[in-house]
Amino acid sequence: MRRRDKGKVTHDRCSGRSQLLNGTLQLLYGIIFNPGNGWTIWAFVPFNSIFVLHRCGYSVVALPTESIFNSMKAKKKIIIVGATGTMGKYLAAAFEKEHDVIRVGTTGGDFQVDITSTGSIERLFQKTGSFDALICTAGPTYVGPWKNMTDKEFRKGLEGKLMGQINLVLIGQHYVNPKGSFTLITGALTYEPVINFANASAANGAVEGFVRAAAIELENDVRINAVSPTVIENSPQYFPFFQDIPVTMKQLEYGFRKSVFGANTGQVIKPYWESR
Numbered sequence: 001m002r003r004r005d006k007g008k009v010t011h012d013r014c015s016g017r018s019q020l021l022n023g024t025l026q027l028l029y030g031i032i033f034n035p036g037n038g039w040t041i042w043a044f045v046p047f048n049s050i051f052v053l054h055r056c057g058y059s060v061v062a063l064p065t066e067s068i069f070n071s072m073k074a075k076k077k078i079i080i081v082g083a084t085g086t087m088g089k090y091l092a093a094a095f096e097k098e099h100d101v102i103r104v105g106t107t108g109g110d111f112q113v114d115i116t117s118t119g120s121i122e123r124l125f126q127k128t129g130s131f132d133a134l135i136c137t138a139g140p141t142y143v144g145p146w147k148n149m150t151d152k153e154f155r156k157g158l159e160g161k162l163m164g165q166i167n168l169v170l171i172g173q174h175y176v177n178p179k180g181s182f183t184l185i186t187g188a189l190t191y192e193p194v195i196n197f198a199n200a201s202a203a204n205g206a207v208e209g210f211v212r213a214a215a216i217e218l219e220n221d222v223r224i225n226a227v228s229p230t231v232i233e234n235s236p237q238y239f240p241f242f243q244d245i246p247v248t249m250k251q252l253e254y255g256f257r258k259s260v261f262g263a264n265t266g267q268v269i270k271p272y273w274e275s276r
């Protein structure tokens, strides 16, 4: 708009010129890519779109990329229960570069919870308020010789890894934002038993069943998945029990990324290549 104020007109002209320059520079960001198979791909930043054109010149596809990239980049409020443990510490450090991470442990972290207590979980969410994603890497189980196992030992995994995680979802569903997500922890022991770990195998299998069922019940486009690694790189104390190539911490991170930032739901994500 033309202004009477002389100084202002000058200012508007300058900003108009800089906008034009900016637009021209943006046009230069466009890419024309010929993969050599008869197709040419054009991508232009100002249009925020990807156009795929055939050689003879007609348009085949136009994708609006801006909304896709923006939804991937949007800052999320992520609660990590188990954030003081081996997995949780690594994930919290990785995700806090781009998102608001709330660390939760039993004694450390920003907030404390005992996932074996529904009252404690309710109090946690009252303090944190609503959230976009909940990651749980807390899954206490009994590890020890089979002949020492009684009902008491077995209940450690049932009340901890199983009901603890289920209650995080049952209570957390009233605090999670629309299009939010839950990511629970299981492990390869579900299908590959190892001596001394029967309690974890049973809890994992039940959590995975819960994840598939919850995915078809959760409302408001809320998603839920489980991440199921084998022994991880940062837990060498478990190497003697698992005759497996350890999952690297990067693989583990990307398993969780797939759940938190992807579109999948009801899945058990195995963050390693399966040869079988």
Ligand SMILES: NC(=O)c1ccc[n+]([C@@H]2O[C@H](COP(=O)([O-])OP(=O)(O)OC[C@H]3O[C@@H](n4cnc5c(N)ncnc54)[C@H](OP(=O)(O)O)[C@@H]3O)[C@@H](O)[C@H]2O)c1
Pocket (backbone or CB within 6 Å): 081, 082, 083, 084, 085, 086, 087, 088, 104, 105, 106, 107, 108, 113, 114, 115, 116, 137, 138, 139, 140, 141, 160, 161, 164, 185, 186, 187, 188, 200, 228, 229, 230, 231, 232, 233, 235, 238
């Ligand atoms: N490590 C592996 O190689 C591996 C491989 C596959 C699957 N997994 C599974 O992954 C899970 C995490 O493994 P990790 O190695 O990261 O374990 P970790 O180092 O022992 O950490 C456990 C975390 O859970 C928290 N926690 C324990 N009991 C809790 C409770 N009742 N309420 C709330 N939080 C509780 C701990 O908090 P505090 O420290 O504050 O007590 C800690 O933050 C386990 O369920 C494990 O079975 C582990």
